[in-house]
Amino acid sequence: MRRQVTLTTILGALLFALAASAHAAEKDYILTAANPNKLYLIDLKRRAVARAYELPDPAVGPSFIEPSPDGRIAYVVANQARDIIGIELTSGKEVFRAHMPQVKNERVVNFGLTVSPDGAKIYSYEIPVQAKLDRYEAQPNRIAVYAANGGLDAKAEAVFINMPRRIRLLLFSKDGQHLYALGSNFYTLDPETGRIIAAYPLRQWQEPDASPYDTLNFWPTPESSDVFTAVVVDGRAEVARSYQNTDVTALFHLDLKQGVFTVSPIKGVQDTLFAVAASPDKRFAFGGFRTLSKIDLKKGALVKRVDLDRSYYQFNVSRDGREVYISGAMCDIVIHDAGNLEKKAVVLLPDCADMAGAAVRVVRLDLGK
Amino acid sequence: MRLPAGLKAVAVAAALMALASCGEEKETPAPPPLTLRDLGAEVVARECSLCHRAAADGSLSRLSGIRKTPEGWEMTLARMESTRGVKLSPQDHRAAVKFLADTQGLAPSETAPYRYELERRPNVVESGRNADLTSMCARCHAFARVALQRRDAEEWRRLFHTHLGLWPTLEYQVLARDRDWWEEAQGWVATALGSHFPYDTSDWREWSAAPAVDFQGRWRFVGYMPGEGFAEGVMTVTRNAVDEYLVAAEEQTADGAAINVNYAAIIYSKYEWRGSGKRDNRDFYEAAALQADGVTMTGRSYWRDAPEMGSNFVVVRADRGLQRPLAVTKEGLKRGASTEITILGVGMKGEVSLGDGIAVRVTSRSEDKIVVMAEVAADAPLGRRDVRVGDAVMAQAVAVYDKIDRIEVTPGQATARLGSDKIAPVSAQFEAVAYASGGDGIAGTDDDFRIGVVAAAWDVAPYDEEASRMKDHLYAGKITPHGRFLPSEAGGNPERLYGASNAGDLKVIATVADGDVTLTGEAHLIVTKPLPPTQRGGA
Numbered sequence: 001m002r003r004q005v006t007l008t009t010i011l012g013a014l015l016f017a018l019a020a021s022a023h024a025a026e027k028d029y030i031l032t033a034a035n036p037n038k039l040y041l042i043d044l045k046r047r048a049v050a051r052a053y054e055l056p057d058p059a060v061g062p063s064f065i066e067p068s069p070d071g072r073i074a075y076v077v078a079n080q081a082r083d084i085i086g087i088e089l090t091s092g093k094e095v096f097r098a099h100m101p102q103v104k105n106e107r108v109v110n111f112g113l114t115v116s117p118d119g120a121k122i123y124s125y126e127i128p129v130q131a132k133l134d135r136y137e138a139q140p141n142r143i144a145v146y147a148a149n150g151g152l153d154a155k156a157e158a159v160f161i162n163m164p165r166r167i168r169l170l171l172f173s174k175d176g177q178h179l180y181a182l183g184s185n186f187y188t189l190d191p192e193t194g195r196i197i198a199a200y201p202l203r204q205w206q207e208p209d210a211s212p213y214d215t216l217n218f219w220p221t222p223e224s225s226d227v228f229t230a231v232v233v234d235g236r237a238e239v240a241r242s243y244q245n246t247d248v249t250a251l252f253h254l255d256l257k258q259g260v261f262t263v264s265p266i267k268g269v270q271d272t273l274f275a276v277a278a279s280p281d282k283r284f285a286f287g288g289f290r291t292l293s294k295i296d297l298k299k300g301a302l303v304k305r306v307d308l309d310r311s312y313y314q315f316n317v318s319r320d321g322r323e324v325y326i327s328g329a330m331c332d333i334v335i336h337d338a339g340n341l342e343k344k345a346v347v348l349l350p351d352c353a354d355m356a357g358a359a360v361r362v363v364r365l366d367l368g369k
Numbered sequence: 370m371r372l373p374a375g376l377k378a379v380a381v382a383a384a385l386m387a388l389a390s391c392g393e394e395k396e397t398p399a400p401p402p403l404t405l406r407d408l409g410a411e412v413v414a415r416e417c418s419l420c421h422r423a424a425a426d427g428s429l430s431r432l433s434g435i436r437k438t439p440e441g442w443e444m445t446l447a448r449m450e451s452t453r454g455v456k457l458s459p460q461d462h463r464a465a466v467k468f469l470a471d472t473q474g475l476a477p478s479e480t481a482p483y484r485y486e487l488e489r490r491p492n493v494v495e496s497g498r499n500a501d502l503t504s505m506c507a508r509c510h511a512f513a514r515v516a517l518q519r520r521d522a523e524e525w526r527r528l529f530h531t532h533l534g535l536w537p538t539l540e541y542q543v544l545a546r547d548r549d550w551w552e553e554a555q556g557w558v559a560t561a562l563g564s565h566f567p568y569d570t571s572d573w574r575e576w577s578a579a580p581a582v583d584f585q586g587r588w589r590f591v592g593y594m595p596g597e598g599f600a601e602g603v604m605t606v607t608r609n610a611v612d613e614y615l616v617a618a619e620e621q622t623a624d625g626a627a628i629n630v631n632y633a634a635i636i637y638s639k640y641e642w643r644g645s646g647k648r649d650n651r652d653f654y655e656a657a658a659l660q661a662d663g664v665t666m667t668g669r670s671y672w673r674d675a676p677e678m679g680s681n682f683v684v685v686r687a688d689r690g691l692q693r694p695l696a697v698t699k700e701g702l703k704r705g706a707s708t709e710i711t712i713l714g715v716g717m718k719g720e721v722s723l724g725d726g727i728a729v730r731v732t733s734r735s736e737d738k739i740v741v742m743a744e745v746a747a748d749a750p751l752g753r754r755d756v757r758v759g760d761a762v763m764a765q766a767v768a769v770y771d772k773i774d775r776i777e778v779t780p781g782q783a784t785a786r787l788g789s790d791k792i793a794p795v796s797a798q799f800e801a802v803a804y805a806s807g808g809d810g811i812a813g814t815d816d817d818f819r820i821g822v823v824a825a826a827w828d829v830a831p832y833d834e835e836a837s838r839m840k841d842h843l844y845a846g847k848i849t850p851h852g853r854f855l856p857s858e859a860g861g862n863p864e865r866l867y868g869a870s871n872a873g874d875l876k877v878i879a880t881v882a883d884g885d886v887t888l889t890g891e892a893h894l895i896v897t898k899p900l901p902p903t904q905r906g907g908a
Binding site: 107109111127129131133134135136137138165166168183184203212214216290307308309310311 | 422430432529535869
């Protein structure tokens with residue numbers, strides 16, 4: 001028995017070595033950031049930080065991160081969400097920066113960022129306020145479109161004004177035909193014109209004896225499944241109206257390949273789900289906060305849950321569906337087995353850098369190229 | 370239209386000074402020193418008008434359309450300094466607050482319902498307000514902070530623009546994202562606030578015309594510190610400058626020590642008394658309001674580094690021949706028992722009477738303080754009753770009871786905050802208040818009466834199942850024998866499940882013995898994360 005295991009391990013290692021040489025050095029990494037100005041790529045096979053970057057001045061408090069579709073550029077929102085900074089991960093160079101104000105005395109924060117599937121355009125959901133001499137004047141929220149090759153002082157090449165307020169995430173359909181905006185409601189937009197093609201209710205969801213859906217999602221994690229999955233919470237007349245005691249939580253799915261949007265209730269989830277991610281085969285979702293829950297999406301039911309060592313913000317699934325990456329706040333990224341949910345490994349960021357609310361994404365790229 | 374009178378005066382003075390400086394140099398008598406308020410008018414005219422441009426009538430854009438309390442103006446100036454680059458010397462800053470609170474303040478009737486905010490009273494649960502307005506405003510700060518300002522609807526609208534300018538993501542919060550927050554703020558909310566709290570009111574116009582009061586003289590004070598008891602004394606107030614006073618207080622503390630406290634006080638808007646100084650080398654602050662009678666002030670004094678700990682006080686002129694009992698140190702008098710009580714007051718002369726069925730034996734007395742033994746007959750009528758000293762009456766000041774029927778723990782809903790090395794903890798003080806069910810013997814009916822604060826043994830327990838699972842009662846903090854909950858340290862606790870912080874959801878339980886009977890009462894205490902003192906309210 002012992003010999004067999006050893007043999008299998010050796011065979012596996014050989015096969016892996018062969019595969020690695022055949023496909024050069026394209027690997028999966030976790031891309032994340034930490035205070036005050038760090039950006040990291042974590043090699044998921046080696047369970048170690050592969051590359052650490054410092055965002056060039058001025059840049060503090062990295063928060064949202066959107067990787068380019070080829071994984072080579074990280075677009076990082078920083079400086080209290082007032083700047084979008086593009087870092088080329090192979091060279092570490094800053095290749096893009098947009099400071100969003102369009103007129104003097106405008107103060108703008110970004111609250112949603114996505115990149116078109118061809119990597120050419122960056123879409124930024126912006127909240128502009130003009131600081132005049134004796135007053136502030138809130139402006140209509142907008143989506144600004146920047147050319148990815150706009151350089152270090154990128155200016156918007158298109159602006160869609162009068163966008164719905166309270167949008168938190170922008171996402172693209174895989175075919176680039178639709179831009180999705182998710183906030184307290186959900187919208188499909190024409191990325192060329194900003195026209196709202198469809199508006200789906202979440203807040204106005206009507207169900208007997210239930211409150212409208214509440215959704216506040218900070219992190220998209222569709223990398224492994226091409227499905228954006230998020231938690232929506234509602235209060236039912238028969239249960240307490242709180243995250244802690246909500247008996248019925250629903251999951252929102254947006255299939256970025258097929259353009260299909262669904263909301264499905266999940267039974268038996270007693271724990272807070274701060275964020276969730278779907279497995280590549282779309283059979284399961286993984287999420288939690290102080291616990292890791294595995295949810296069967298077909299049955300709409302909890303499969304298993306385990307306690308975590310602390311509270312975490314984000315949950316990602318590996319591209320092969322075998323691992324769950326749990327992260328956010330503080331400096332440890334925990335890797336659990338997606339099958340039995342057992343803890344497999346921990347990766348610590350150098351000097352215990354604080355991820356705080358920075359996004360955690362899974363990217364695939366060849367760092368040697 | 371709304372040119373503050375002070376501004377006009379300063380403009381004239383400045384013009385005169387300009388003329389004077391053109392003349393030949395010669396010895397002139399030194400001009401009288403500027404009052405703080407005049408200096409404030411100058412500061413506002415010089416500094417604020419750089420951005421708040423003056424209209425033809427001299428009014429300053431935005432600024433002249435707002436009325437606030439001293440604390441409200443303080444917050445405005447602090448914000449101008451921290452976010453808009455205004456630089457004022459401490460004296461100019463103080464003067465600007467004085468001028469603005471005097472000329473664009475609130476009348477006593479306008480602050481009366483919201484004194485708790487000015488006095489930083491802890492654990493006040495605001496009520497009686499439309500739920501939507503509460504969600505719109507009071508999910509982040511006390512509604513009192515809104516209600517202690519006066520603006521017309523358009524100016525309230527601009528305030529919401531300021532909100533988004535300073536906190537662009539506030540629309541995303543719970544109780545904001547469940548509605549069209551911005552659209553509602555700009556719409557009905559601004560309209561409603563402009564109608565509830567408009568700039569121009571007859572109350573303020575009349576108050577502005579009323580004469581100023583001289584606070585100099587001798588005052589008698591009695592303060593009550595929950596959990597600790599009564600402090601009392603006399604204070605002599607002398608004028609230092611216009612509306613600025615020096616206070617020399619001789620105080621008998623709750624634990625019986627005699628101390629002298631010297632501090633400064635300033636009067637805003639002719640009635641807002643604000644004192645500050647040190648006691649035992651610790652900074653304290655006090656906020657009080659002169660009452661309509663012109664001889665009484667009520668307010669609260671608290672530690673600057675722990676505003677939740679303080680004394681609720683009443684101050685009465687002791688140099689006007691007033692005769693008044695102000696407090697009784699023990700409210701509940703048991704039938705068939707003898708109880709020693711102390712009546713604290715001013716100018717108290719004449720016979721002490723506690724009404725039918727109570728024999729009063731005076732053991733010591735002065736005009737300020739009378740100690741009596743109250744011998745309550747076994748058949749004395751039950752219920753609240755007056756305390757009389759000569760012709761002076763303190764209404765419903767004591768209660769005769771035969772047994773305690775229930776215990777109420779106050780405050781019923783409280784918050785304490787964990788402390789860190791940077792941020793002081795916020796404790797919570799509880800008291801057990803005994804009640805009798807009255808003639809019908811049924812608790813919660815109209816004939817119930819309060820017996821008063823009683824001694825209790827204190828404990829905490831998990832509030833619910835989740836708190837029990839997390840063993841919150843073992844981590845969140847400790848309660849002292851005097852009912853003060855002292856929270857633990859902030860930060861993750863590796864001993865706890867999930868490495869959770871010491872936050873907790875607790876029941877506070879008071880156990881009271883009444884003869885052979887043991888009664889308990891409960892309150893709900895949430896122990897939560899630290900918050901810098903600057904964010905803990907203040908109007």
